[in-house]
Amino acid sequence: MNDRIALIGLSLLLAACGARDRNDGADAQVRSLGTVEVTARLVEVPEGAVFHRDLYDYATILKYEVVAVHRGAVAAGATIFVGHYDPWKPRAEAADKRVQGIGGTVRRFRAGDLHRMALETPMDDVFMGGIVDKYFGKREGPAYWAVWTNEAN
């Protein structure tokens, strides 16, 4: 009997821990900014797509698979390409005088990570600066611009 109670207790504890660790990435910014809101998995970080050079402020294009669509006309399961400004910086520190209003909780870009993002499209209408696009010639259609990028899991 005591063993059963302990087992139930342990299960509840683990469930509680799991609930606490689950993070859907939602906050006021990601739910309101941009015209598209998705949860998507970062497929990869191509070599040379993210480099740290204080003298260059640039955006890099990263590839995502959409897991869930919260707002906007994007199909779940679709592959999308998203531009992130100064990707070597934590999102909370990425905004500057040139690019304002961006942010989020993601600290670094790692392949396989899940991000909840508020996006704008087309990126060209929003950002005028250098873009690193390791998918040049391999993708079609406009890239999305990452306004807010939160960690999710």
Added chain:
Amino acid sequence: MRCRLGHRIPLVLLTGMAAHGADTGAILLAREVHDLGWIAFSAATPAGDWDLFLMRPDGAERRKLTDTPGFNETGVRFSPDGEHLLYYRQPAKDPVDNNTYGTHELVIADAAGEQPESFGNGFPWAAWGPDGKALAVLKPDGIHIVEVATRKTVRTIPRKGLVEQFAWSPDGGRFCGTANGLGPSWTIGCLDAASGEIRAASETERYNCTSDWTPDSRHIVYARGIIPNDGGRAELWRATPDGTEKRLLYAEAGRHIYGACASPDGRHLLFTRSEEDLGRVDQKKTTMAIIRMRDTPLTGSPAMTNRLDLGPGWEPHWRPSK
């Protein structure tokens, strides 16, 4: 101070010559360019702000065009007739940056810097049109052709990825600038004004920037940039607008070369030499120089005799003699 060749030679040049012995090559180059108009450029003042300066192409007769301790002035360009100049103004507390200077407040003044008129912040990366009566302005929604007299947009052209450091060809037929969408890196793009077609003039694997037209509109001069993490320095290159012919003009170990400007007769090249990849511009590490086009390709060195060093300054522009 006058040298025996009868030309006023700036102290900085003579200092450099003394270090290299009798540098008759540089003296001859100074003599050659002295009467070829004027050069305007940005340079830091003792107060710490950046003003515009004017001087002969050999560095003589240097004087201020602006004197505004509260502002930095950058990106000066003479109108094609040499009667006016445009430049950008930003608060002195904001650092001067090679990649963003054209996003600030546009000012147009006469060629002596008098009667400055602010156009405000809505005219990014403005470039003179062939007749000096219109500007091409690079905005997110396209290239705006703006009539100077009325400040009104009279035509809009899709910008096709052009984003900064923008120039309108002297014949009016094309635009060039730093562009996205032509390769994995930012590239020098050339946009045909009539067809709207854009092509890469430079290589597309490097971070290229600061392009401008030669006076005959047949070539683009630009900084062939580095590949991050691979080292190297930005070099001065020339390309045809369609990118089919490219060649080195000037490179130098220990210096990045930016902001090339051909002389009005196309026989000389004026440019910025920077110890640092730009970015933010550091006056202590940024100087200007002139070479002859016929001497290219050139590999620079501290002791070279066919380069005229003009001392501290950045993003110079050359006005025809009048």
